[in-house]
Amino acid sequence: MMLNIKKKAVYLLIVLVSLYAAACGGQDKPDFSETQAEYTEENPGKWADKVSDHLPKIEILQKQRDNVLIYVILKDASDTHYIEKIGVIDADNKILHEKSFGRGRQNSYNAWFTMNLSDYKGKELKVYAKCSRHDLWVKMWAP
Numbered sequence: 001m002m003l004n005i006k007k008k009a010v011y012l013l014i015v016l017v018s019l020y021a022a023a024c025g026g027q028d029k030p031d032f033s034e035t036q037a038e039y040t041e042e043n044p045g046k047w048a049d050k051v052s053d054h055l056p057k058i059e060i061l062q063k064q065r066d067n068v069l070i071y072v073i074l075k076d077a078s079d080t081h082y083i084e085k086i087g088v089i090d091a092d093n094k095i096l097h098e099k100s101f102g103r104g105r106q107n108s109y110n111a112w113f114t115m116n117l118s119d120y121k122g123k124e125l126k127v128y129a130k131c132s133r134h135d136l137w138v139k140m141w142a143p
Contacts, residue, residue: 006137020131038128038136047134054137056086056129071110072129079103084130086111088141102133103132117143 028043036045044051052124070086077083086109087098099111109129127136 036135038138039134040138040140050131050134052128054131054134056127056137056139058127058139058141060117060143066114068113068115068117069110070113070127070129071108074109074131075107077105077107079105081131081133082106083109084132086129087127088113088115089126089128090120096125115143 013086036043037054039045039047039050039054041051041055047054053073053075056070056072059071059094061067068088072083072086074081074083080103082103083101085098085100087095090096097111097113097115099113101109123142125141125143126135126138127141130136
């Protein structure tokens with residue numbers, strides 16, 4: 001008889017914890033009502049405070065004009081907040097170059113690409129960085 005009461009008490013406790021978790025769980029769910037396909041410096045949407053450390057930066061080496069460095073420096077990188085990919089796409093959304101990164105606590109994400117920049121003179125390319133938490137960040141680039 002006592003064992004039966006304990007089972008019922010445990011069952012009731014599980015039900016109450018489940019109901020509490022369900023009621024509170026909605027607060028931590030992401031809000032997709034403001035989600036955009038991509039974020040830019042001009043249109044950061046809900047991530048306005050993330051522009052400085054999520055927008056990809058581009059450098060072309062002076063000595064070797066066809067070597068391009070695209071990088072992102074995250075201020076608060078963690079195992080759950082990191083840059084997944086950095087890359088370059090053309091006007092037809094064809095991926096020209098892409099580098100993937102694994103989870104980790106690194107703050108600097110660097111992608112080196114060798115590109116024949118003269119092939120892209122006068123064309124607009126899109127440089128991107130995909131963040132695990134803050135979506136896809138893009139910057140237009142005309143080499």
